[in-house]
Amino acid sequence: MNWSSWLIWGFVATLALTTIGSASQGLGLTRMNLPYMLGTMFTPSRDKSTLYGTVVHFFSGWLFSLVYVLIFQSLGHAGWWPGALLGLLHAGFVLTVFMSLLPSIHPRMASEQHGPDAQNMLEPPGFLALNYGMRTPLAVLVSHVVFGMILGAFYRLV
């Protein structure tokens, strides 16, 4: 396990992931705003939630990169295409499992079964997060594949 290589390239990959996510919103590809969604778990304040969520999202990304690195170590091989493949799996997990679980674990998110109330108001993502725009799956896939490719291409096993 090459700790310094993980720290550096995990940081860079997370930076790329966050930047692509923000750019996708700015370009109108998706309204999925993971920092905001994570931040509103802690506070309803829009300003604070975006700040908190960005920090949480960044460190989660960094931590997730450790999982990638451990997989590379166990395979004994790192490269852009295994990284891209892992990114694809990661995006698939986020879009299907995490997004469907989110309304049950998020303290401020509404669900399609119960509708919004005074406490749970945030629009739920729906299947593949399509409620946040038809191109949301594409934006999520691209950002995570790039995340995996950067890690795979630049992480050094030893």
Add this chain to the structure above:
Amino acid sequence: MCSRIGTLQFRTRESGYERQEHSSLAKEQVGPAIRIEALRNAGLLAASPTFSNFIYLDVVTPKIQDYGVIGDCRSAALISKYGSIEFLCWPRFDSRSIFAAILDRQKGGFWSIAPEEPFSSSFEYIPETNVLQTSFHCGSGTALLTDLIPVRAEAQKRKLLVPDHELIRRLECTAGELRIGIRFHPRAQYGLSEVRIRERGKLGLQMEVGRGVYWLRSAVSLRIGRGCAETSVVMKRGDVLRFSFTYAEQSPMPLPALGGEIDETIAASVAWWRNWTAQCKYSGPYRAAVLRSALALKLLTYSPSGAVVAAATASLPERIGGGLNWDYRYCWLRDASLTIRALLGLGYIAEAQCFLTWLLHATSITQPQLRVLYTVFGQEGPKEKYPPLEGYCGSQPVRIGNAARHQLQLDIYGEVIDAAAQYAGLAGRFDRVTQRVLIKIGKFVAQHWDQPDEGIWEPRSGRANNTHSRLMCWTALDRLLALGQKNYIQNLPKDLFRRERDRIRDQIETRAWNEALQSYASTLDGNGMDAALLRLSWYGLESGDSLRMMRTEQAIRQSLGCGNDLLYRYERKPQEGAFGVCGFWGVEQLALSGRLNEAIRAFENLLTYQSDLGLYSEEIDPHTGDALGNIPQAFTHVGLISAALTLHERMQGTPHPAVKVGADVNASGSEQPQ
């Protein structure tokens, strides 16, 4: 459900512009034609403003003054007094529309909530707010519809999870029992794109349009058709229906709950507006009209930048059926001086500061040259486009964007600097950047004042040596010299400014004065009339009671007066409507000339032209009193406020406002400044 009916109109005396159906298709396909006939036979259509929800939109285009406006200092919606939202653009004033039936009854899109049986209606604002209430009266019962775009204190918004953009409608049956029709017909991009509505269970109806998403939530289930959702419900006394329509672009939407939370939001908005109006320091005799104008002005303010848009709408005609249809959802610098005068005079210092900051810094891209108009963030206004809409009562073309953006209007330099001069007393010395900006603008004026320009009225016919533009260039240099005298600005090129200012005065006094007419003329060496010449006394180049000014006023009233103290802005054939703000300029000239009683009478005459809600559009039809042009119009409302302030100042014997800010001012009834 949308009917296809032709576009021939004729005016009905009471109720608006009736649409005469002339398409054979319409008779076969839609019920409205039959209902129109039935109503005509029953004498309802011609005799009184009584319609049912399901025929109103197809047969009647309300008069412009029969629209109310709601807003949140970011966007605005127009609602007819028949309960139909017919203009709404999100996320900001100049965005593309989601409802625009006011510009095209078939394609534009609307959201109507009204009784299905014949009704009469009236509307009013909850006092001291921009929250609109429409009362429906039917044979079987009555209902009250409350419409608002919620406003909240910034501190409150930071604490709560709230939608970025929301419009709330709350309908309560107040007596008897009645069947209410709800017709929700959104159309994107000025009616050019149909909107796909998706049912999302208990979350509501979702509509994805471009990069954004709209949600409609209500407790009643709506039947979804192609691009529309409709239903009808029977309501009994005490029943309440609540609707929340929201929009988001960049993040997941907080979807508001529909119960008592909606009522709390309404109460919070009412409290917010009342708190704002309570800060108004005007204590004169016209408080109701002044407050309504202040509320209209606040509603037209774009809070995130401090800009004030000229009006909330686009392409409402200055001549019904004609081509004078302009998009006013941008910020015109020509309104600057009067806007600051209005805000400061009423005690809204923070708004004045934000507006001045916007004026000086948002325009920095083009300084020292100033453009005629900017977007709310100081970008160049968009170029003109012509969406294929039928226009209000067939008034074509419908214009989106504004071609005046590249005109040369030298008057705006004086407007901006006079605005800064009015604010200067509160700011103390300007910071160095602001000083440099003002000096740069002054130097530009000193170098360019002696050239033809399009002038304040933005004719599309070319440039001329406009007297009013010269007046405003004189004002720019005079105010800068005054700011230098008071040490608000340092390192002013005083000799240059003084020399050029005096040259402008000399030119106006010699070449703009027409001896044969015994009046100032609209252009140098010309003989035309222009109501903007009434500003000669307001800015202090002439004294209000000087012989020249009195004769100029007389000549203007003779050639541009159209009865009851209304004034056309200039000579034009065929004439358009009387220009709202010009009437108020006439009031101020009367007051500044010492004829206070005449000024009061004229002001009160002009107040009779406000809509039922106290709103003014840009122009007034002098024959019918109908509003013409975009509504509500900031220029007219700041004109009203300024006139009310001048009357009050004169009643109290306080000096002419130009005395405080000018260096070489001819002011009547007050001492000349040092």
